[in-house]
Amino acid sequence: MKQDSRLSATLHVLLHMADRGAPMTSEELAACLGTNPVVIRRTMAGLRETGLVRSEKGHGGGWTLARALDTITLGDVHRALGEPALLALGHRSENPQCLVEQAVNAALGEAFVEAEALLANRFDRVRLSDLAADFSRRFDERRQIHAKHDHTL
Amino acid sequence: MKQDSRLSATLHVLLHMADRGAPMTSEELAACLGTNPVVIRRTMAGLRETGLVRSEKGHGGGWTLARALDTITLGDVHRALGEPALLALGHRSENPQCLVEQAVNAALGEAFVEAEALLANRFDRVRLSDLAADFSRRFDERRQIHAKHDHTL
């Protein structure tokens, strides 16, 4: 099953935006991910509608965070992306007539619901500020090893 | 994300085989799922290699369970299918240089590992006999409602 990396990519982009503090263009953000600017605009569209980010056209324009890092959870971002499916496994058919399939759905469904709840729960508990803090920790760690430093990534 | 329903389909098929007690052809099994016989053979190939089922050619041939229902777990079936990915979400890249992406991977990865462990754990705990018992319960329940009965599904 091919995996959906939009959540991962979007978190990456949001942290870069926070780190910058000034508007970043789709082109700059695309460079962070090694992808195309249109992919950025397309993905960010949902976040803009949800009020997580703002976009400005023209000179000095680009993307900025609309809320503080500690008020945005991974769950917020996931929902803003349209709540893509968390699990790669699914039922062969919902509401089957066949009793065998009903039993299969019941057994698998229980596991699916639990796993989805676990993920949703975690996503709602982790905030972007937590990721930023982890980034800072890694940054300081690296700076201790090398003598040089460059907060631009 | 398109979901993988092979585990669901295979469990369905295995329970029908157990219910029958005699070899079932790919065509019969395909009819249970409303699909093509070749899809059945292709999917069951992994189970045969793992020793969960046997297949016989020619007259009176078909597919039979090679082990008792209470010795086969959902995990066994999942592994026999080649351990398809459980989660639809993934990292944008493994082992990234970018510290931001490392922080993202760390946060998401923790959630991913937990969810996968939960599913794997459940799969290893649930046996086909559990599903068969649930099927029987549903069957009896339906028989109480309707007066008629037909154990062929």
Next chain:
DNA sequence: ATTTCATGTAACACATAAAGTTACATGAAA
């Protein structure tokens, strides 16, 4: 005003993987 820069969006092409289909070889029983 005009140019430049940036987003907004449509309309494609591309990649991957599950699922479905056709065709035919292999082998076992009638």
Next chain:
DNA sequence: TTTCATGTAACTTTATGTGTTACATGAAAT
């Protein structure tokens, strides 16, 4: 030797994330 069933390759179909091109819209700089 005919019939039935699996074994398997090769192809098509479908769905979806991803990438690309093209162009309209609008805001700031000149």
